[in-house]
Amino acid sequence: MKKILYFSTILFLAACSNNNKPKDKATELADLQKQQVAINAKVSKLQAEIGKKDSVKSTDVSTYTVTPSRFTNYIQIQGKIDAQENVMAYPQSPGVITAIYVKAGQHVSKGQVMVQLDNSVLNQNIAQAETQVSLNRTLFQRQKNLWDQKIGTEVQFLQAQTALQSSLKQVDVLRQQANMYRITSPITGTVDQMDLKLGQVAQPGASGIRVVNADLLKIKADVPESYAGKVHQGDNVLVVVPDANDSVTAKINFAAKVIDAISRSFGVEIRLPKRSSLRPNMTAVLKIADYSKANALTVPVNAIQRSEAGDYVFVNQNGIARRKNVKVGATYDGKSEILSGLTAGDQLVTEGASDIEDGDKIRVVQPGN
Numbered sequence: 001m002k003k004i005l006y007f008s009t010i011l012f013l014a015a016c017s018n019n020n021k022p023k024d025k026a027t028e029l030a031d032l033q034k035q036q037v038a039i040n041a042k043v044s045k046l047q048a049e050i051g052k053k054d055s056v057k058s059t060d061v062s063t064y065t066v067t068p069s070r071f072t073n074y075i076q077i078q079g080k081i082d083a084q085e086n087v088m089a090y091p092q093s094p095g096v097i098t099a100i101y102v103k104a105g106q107h108v109s110k111g112q113v114m115v116q117l118d119n120s121v122l123n124q125n126i127a128q129a130e131t132q133v134s135l136n137r138t139l140f141q142r143q144k145n146l147w148d149q150k151i152g153t154e155v156q157f158l159q160a161q162t163a164l165q166s167s168l169k170q171v172d173v174l175r176q177q178a179n180m181y182r183i184t185s186p187i188t189g190t191v192d193q194m195d196l197k198l199g200q201v202a203q204p205g206a207s208g209i210r211v212v213n214a215d216l217l218k219i220k221a222d223v224p225e226s227y228a229g230k231v232h233q234g235d236n237v238l239v240v241v242p243d244a245n246d247s248v249t250a251k252i253n254f255a256a257k258v259i260d261a262i263s264r265s266f267g268v269e270i271r272l273p274k275r276s277s278l279r280p281n282m283t284a285v286l287k288i289a290d291y292s293k294a295n296a297l298t299v300p301v302n303a304i305q306r307s308e309a310g311d312y313v314f315v316n317q318n319g320i321a322r323r324k325n326v327k328v329g330a331t332y333d334g335k336s337e338i339l340s341g342l343t344a345g346d347q348l349v350t351e352g353a354s355d356i357e358d359g360d361k362i363r364v365v366q367p368g369n
Helices: 002-020 025-055 120-148 154-179
Strands: 059-065 068-083 086-089 095-100 113-117 182-184 189-194 209-212 217-224 236-241 246-255 265-272 283-300 305-307 310-317 320-325 327-332 335-340 347-349 362-368
Touching (some): 068 265, 120 154, 310 327
Antiparallel strands (some): 059 347, 086 209, 113 182, 236 246, 305 310, 310 320
16 A cells, blocks of 8 residues: 555656656656655565564563572371360269269369269168178187187188188278269369269260360371371471461371271371360361472472473573573472572563563563562
């Protein structure tokens, strides 16, 4: 279109000139052809300059300065908080509850009687046995006095001694049986569950009292078999409890050696320090460090691009984007370790990296670290 306009203009000027100075047609055509060649050359030159100007248009990008820092990769596993001492206290014999001495939330000591069951028959038997003990002790003492004076026979002395010992053992047995009709606390802690009522028949293993020592907590978790070579006893663990908005650093105190045949996992336990914010059965996230490097080069994951030839990134070199092939290591929390391909101080292109090619002109609008 431009050529047509230029050519028309030339024809118009030539026509006007022709009116002023007559020329023959051959001369006029030769002049117009020369002018047309010159105009075409100018048009081509302008088009080339315009195209070159468009090709060097810069792209706005953000950069990230690559600096050495500690990089730690974590394995994340979900676990559950439990009390190290969390037990149910049951009676050893069935019986009707006649007295309850504690309530939920109450602190109890180890061995403290919490519930009494009906053992009245045994108490009567104990009283009767104690009477027999008293009689046998008197008979033994008299027989012993006679024996010391060489009066009577040795058999009579031994019979009195045996009768006393037997009655004493019988009293001990009856008292042990009576103790089976009460529920005592096996640990020092807090009554966490109390569902028993007066008059209720308590059964061994069926109805009892839960006692928990909330000062000694632990976390139990199952680790997948695939991490068997990475998780060991003594490893550092970052414990995060989302519901309590709390976290604590601890160590793995126990790691099972046997893989469960059904779940294909192995159990681990982590002891926790005393924390008022933590309670048994809370869900916890275990972040187990399986790899750490002090001076690692890490970059944001979104800066790494992939192709059939491998991973690569773009760096800013004096306003020009340069592609660099990289070898990527572990990735955690949005950052990847670069094993090779970058050096400290490189200006890594982050935002806008997908819009550029190697050699493109770029303009940094948001440098960062």
